[in-house]
Amino acid sequence: MTRKYVFVGTGGRAEFFYGEITRQYRETSAIVGFCDVNQRRMDYSNRLLQEKYDYPAVPTYKAHEFDRMIAETKPDTVIVTSIDRTHHRYIIRAMELGCDVISEKPMTTDEEKCQEILEATRRTGRKLRVTFNYRYAPHNTKIRELIMDGAIGEVLSVNFEWLLNTQHGADYFRRWHRDKRNSGGLLVHKSTHHFDLMNFWLGSHPDTVFAMGDLRFYGRENAEKRGVTEFYQRAYGSENAKDDPFALHLDQNEHLKQMYLEAEAEDGYLRDQSVFGDNISIEDTMGVMVKYKNKTIMNYSLNAYLPWEGFIVVFNGTKGRLEVKVVEQSYVNSGGRKDQEGALKEKQITVFPHFAAPYEVEIEEGVGGHGGGDPVMLRDIFDEPAEDRFQRSASHIDGAWSIMTGIAANRSMATGLPVKVDQLLKL
Numbered sequence: 001m002t003r004k005y006v007f008v009g010t011g012g013r014a015e016f017f018y019g020e021i022t023r024q025y026r027e028t029s030a031i032v033g034f035c036d037v038n039q040r041r042m043d044y045s046n047r048l049l050q051e052k053y054d055y056p057a058v059p060t061y062k063a064h065e066f067d068r069m070i071a072e073t074k075p076d077t078v079i080v081t082s083i084d085r086t087h088h089r090y091i092i093r094a095m096e097l098g099c100d101v102i103s104e105k106p107m108t109t110d111e112e113k114c115q116e117i118l119e120a121t122r123r124t125g126r127k128l129r130v131t132f133n134y135r136y137a138p139h140n141t142k143i144r145e146l147i148m149d150g151a152i153g154e155v156l157s158v159n160f161e162w163l164l165n166t167q168h169g170a171d172y173f174r175r176w177h178r179d180k181r182n183s184g185g186l187l188v189h190k191s192t193h194h195f196d197l198m199n200f201w202l203g204s205h206p207d208t209v210f211a212m213g214d215l216r217f218y219g220r221e222n223a224e225k226r227g228v229t230e231f232y233q234r235a236y237g238s239e240n241a242k243d244d245p246f247a248l249h250l251d252q253n254e255h256l257k258q259m260y261l262e263a264e265a266e267d268g269y270l271r272d273q274s275v276f277g278d279n280i281s282i283e284d285t286m287g288v289m290v291k292y293k294n295k296t297i298m299n300y301s302l303n304a305y306l307p308w309e310g311f312i313v314v315f316n317g318t319k320g321r322l323e324v325k326v327v328e329q330s331y332v333n334s335g336g337r338k339d340q341e342g343a344l345k346e347k348q349i350t351v352f353p354h355f356a357a358p359y360e361v362e363i364e365e366g367v368g369g370h371g372g373g374d375p376v377m378l379r380d381i382f383d384e385p386a387e388d389r390f391q392r393s394a395s396h397i398d399g400a401w402s403i404m405t406g407i408a409a410n411r412s413m414a415t416g417l418p419v420k421v422d423q424l425l426k427l
Contacts, residue, residue, distance in 0.1 A: 001028075002027075002028060002029065002030050003028060003029050003030070003076045003077060004029075004030050004032045004073065004074065004075045004076050004077070005017075005018075005021065005029060005030065005031055005032065005075055005076070005077050005078075005079055006031075006032055006033035006034070006035065006069060006070070006073055006075040006077075006078055006079070007031070007033070007034050007035065007078075007079050007081060008035045008036070008063075008066065008078060008079070008080050008081065008082050008090045009035075009036060009080065009081040009082030009083070009086075010034050010035075010036045010038075010041050010042050010044075010045040010081075011041065011081065011259065012259070012333045013081040013104050013333075014034075014045065014079070014081040015045070015048065016374075017079055017081070017102075017378075018031050018045075018049070018053075019048075019052075019053060020375075020378045020382065021382060022049065022053035022054070022055040023053065024378070024379075024382070025382040025383065026055075028382065028383065029382050031049070031055070031058050032058055032059070032073040032074075032075055033058050033059050033060070033061060033069045033072075033073040033075065034046070034058055034059075034060045034061070035060070035061045035062070035063060035065070035066055035069050036060070036062070036063065036082075037062065037063045037267050038263050038266050038267050038269070039060065039062065039266060040262065040263035040265075040266050041259060041260075041263045041266075042060040043060070044258045044259055044262075044263065046058065046060065047258075059072070059073065066090065066093060067093070067097065070094070070097045070098075070099065071097075075099055076099065076100060077099060077100045077101065077102055078090065078091075078094035078099045078100075078101050078102070079101075079102045079103075079104075080094075080101060080102070080103045080104060081104045083176050083182050083183075084106055084108070084109050084182060084183045084184060084188070084189055085108075085109050085181060085182050085183070085184075087103055087104075087106070087107060087108050087109075087113075088107075088108040088113035088114075088116055088117050091103055091107070091108075091117055091120070091128060092116060092117060092120040094126075095120050095121065095124040095126035095128070096120065096124060098124075098126070099126065100126050100127040100128070100129075101126065101127070101128045101129070102128075102129050102130075102131060102381065103128065103129070103130050103131070103399065104130075104131055105130055105131060105132060105192050105193060105196075105399070105402070106184065106188050106189055106192040106399070106402070106403045106406070107128075107130050107396065107399035107400065107402075107403055108403065109182075109183065109184035109188055109189075109403075109407075110184065110407055111404070111407050111424040111425050114400050114403060114404070114407070114425055115425060115426065117396065117400075118396065118400060118425075118426075118427070121396050127395075128395070128396035128399070129381070129393070129394065129395065129396075130394045130395070130396065130398060130399035130402070131377065131381070131394070132193065132196050132197075132200075132377075132392075132394045132398070132402070133373040133374050133377045134193050134194075134196070134197055134373055135196070135197065135200050135373065135377070135390075135392040135394065136372075136373035136374075136376040136377040136380070136392050137372055137373035138363055138364035138365070138372050138373075139324070139326060139344075139347045139349065139363050140197060140200075140201075140373070141390055141392065142349060142361060142363050142364070143201055143313075143315075143322070143324060143349065144200060144201050144390050145390065146322060146349070146351065146361065147201055147202070147203075147315065147322070148203070148390075150319070151319070151320070151322065151351050151353075152315060152316075152317030152318070152319050152320040152321060152322050152351065152353070153317040153318030153319030153320070154317055154318045155202060155296050155315050155316070155317045156295075156296060156297070156316055156317060156318065157296065157297045157298070157299075157315075157316045158198070158202075158296060158297070158298040158299070158313065158314065158315050158316070159298075159299050159312075159313070159314045160194065160198065160298055160299070160300045160301075160311070160312075160313045160314075161300075161301045161311060161312045161313070162190075162191070162194050162300075162301070162302045162303075162310075162311045163303060163306040163308060163309055163310055163311065163312075164186075164190070164302070164303065164304040164305070164306065164309060165305075165306055165307060165308055165309040165330055166245070166246065166305055166306070166307070167309075167330040167332060168309055168330055168332065169284075169303075169304035169305055169306065169309070170218070170246050170275050170304070170305070171248070171332050171333055172186060172189070172190070172282070172304065173218045173219075173273075173275040173280055173282075173284070173304070174248055174271065174272055174273050174274075174275055175271055175273070175333075176269065177189055177282065178273070178279070178280045178281070178282055179279070179280075179281055179282075180281040180282050181281070183282065184403075184406060184407065184410065185213075185281075185282040185283055185406070185410060186282055186283065186284070186286065186302060186304060187211070187213070187283070187286055187288065187302070187405075187406035187409045187410060188403055188406035188407060188410065190302070191286075191288075191300075191302055191405070191406050191409075192402045192403050192406055193402075194300065194302070194311070195290075195300075195401075195402050195403075195405035195406060196394065196398065196401075196402035198290070198292075198298060198300075198405075199398070199401050199402060200392070200398075201315075202292055202294060202296055203294070204292040204293045204294040204296065205292065205293055205401040205404075205421075206290050206291075206292055206293075206401070206404060206405045206408065206421050207290075207291050207292055207293050207420070207421060207422070208290070208291040208418050208419070208420055208421070209288065209289070209290050209291075209405055209408035209409050209412055209418065209419050209421060210288070210289045210412050210417075210418040210419070211286065211287065211288040211289070211408075211409035211410075211412040211413050212286070212287050212412075212413060213283035213285060213286035213287065213409075213413050214283055214284075214285055215280060215282070215283055215284055215285075216284060216285040217284050217285065217304070217305040218275045218276060218280060218284050218304070218305065219275075219276065219277070219278070219280045220276055220277055220278050222276070223276035228276065231274065231276060231277065232244075232274050232277075233273065233274060233277060234270050234272050234273050234274060235247040235248055235249055235250070235272040235273075235274070236249070236250055236251060236261065236272055241274070244274075246274075246275050246276070247272070247274070248271070248272045248332065249272070250271060250272050256271065260272075283413075284303065284304040284305060285302075285303055285304075286301065286302045286303075286409070287299070287300070287301050288300040288301075288302075288405070288409045290405055308327055309327070309328045309329070309330055310325070310326045310327040310328045310345075310346075311324075311325075311326050312324065312325050312326075319353060319354055320351060320352050320353040320354050320356075321351075321352040322349070322350070322351055322352075323348075323349070323350045323352065324348070324349050324350075325346070325347070325348050326344060326346065326347045326348075327344065327345045327346035327347075328343065328344060328345065329343040329344070329345055344372075347363055348360070349361040349363060377392075380392070380393055397427065400425065400427060401427070404421050404424065404425055405421075407424065408421050408424060411424070
């Protein structure tokens with residue numbers, strides 16, 4: 001039986017899903033509609049369907065026509081890839097109208113919206129899935145396996161450092177993510193991946209969170225402190241942007257030009273804002289301490305301006321120590337090949353047992369984006385899911401726990417106090 005899908009939001013992330021449907025799952029899946037605030041972007045997505053994927057164009061609906069789209073196209077599932085602060089609106093309405101939902105991470109941006117989503121799932125009985133592709137990457141699955149199988153005993157503490165570089169990390173400060181009202185900041189939008197991995201690896205979820213963070217590198221004031229004297233609002237049409245290594249030139253990339261530059265007249269969205277401009281309300285330098293329900297303690301850091309991209313995570317257990325280093329490829333969202341997003345340049349897992357020699361762990365070679373996790377997750381979504389002892393498929397409950405670490409961290413940064421997650425959300 002063919003399952004019908006509609007999309008809400010037709011930016012860069014939507015193509016990740018509809019491109020896979022058209023390439024691999026035409027016999028079991030059908031795209032029947034696009035919904036967006038921007039007609040030109042939907043028209044471009046239809047051109048991609050026809051010219052790039054040899055797939056027929058689908059009906060398009062503006063955001064206020066969402067209910068009409070559901071009534072006319074009768075989808076089984078709504079795939080939500082709009083900006084983060086609108087996720088809850090479409091998730092809840094889709095379920096009320098009888099559809100299941102697949103949501104891009106983060107599921108939403110604050111505890112009130114999260115509570116509304118959880119109540120809607122209970123009220124409607126519909127299914128909601130959150131797309132955590134990092135769980136499916138072979139190296140991350142291997143970490144889960146080693147911990148599950150007791151390679152280092154009970155995990156007592158974790159040090160987890162995630163590095164975003166001056167290409168990918170900077171990109172969050174050019175676009176809508178720079179406004180915390182839209183994204184919840186990087187501790188929600190980006191770190192939800194990392195906090196979900198911790199929940200996945202430990203088989204637990206956060207209890208208490210304390211955090212500190214600030215905007216220290218990006219933004220005009222920080223650039224002025226470093227002696228910068230020439231500024232611009234956006235890269236397109238700016239002389240000052242021509243020699244700026246942080247500038248994104250939309251007119252030099254045909255895909256970005258079509259999807260954003262030529263669509264901006266309709267809704268005013270600027271994809272190429274200066275990372276050293278004003279009106280940035282998210283942090284670029286963050287530290288978080290988390291105590292989990294199983295009493296594991298984690299120290300986490302995220303910095304968005306570093307020379308390389310990837311992560312270092314160390315697990316200390318009752319039987320030894322597990323060390324992981326992963327270096328990822330640089331990329332700009334929607335600016336190149338999808339299989340380069342999170343693709344690996346280097347990966348290493350080492351176990352240091354008590355009273356025995358350390359050893360390197362062999363890791364399966366993944367193919368595709370996010371360390372090989374993307375194609376595995378997409379197969380799990382659009383095909384019959386296989387038996388999985390690691391339970392990588394993420395439900396709305398997993399989606400809620402993943403964002404609550406970042407949401408609690410935002411509350412902690414605002415108050416200077418530790419936050420009990422159970423006091424923010426009823427799960």
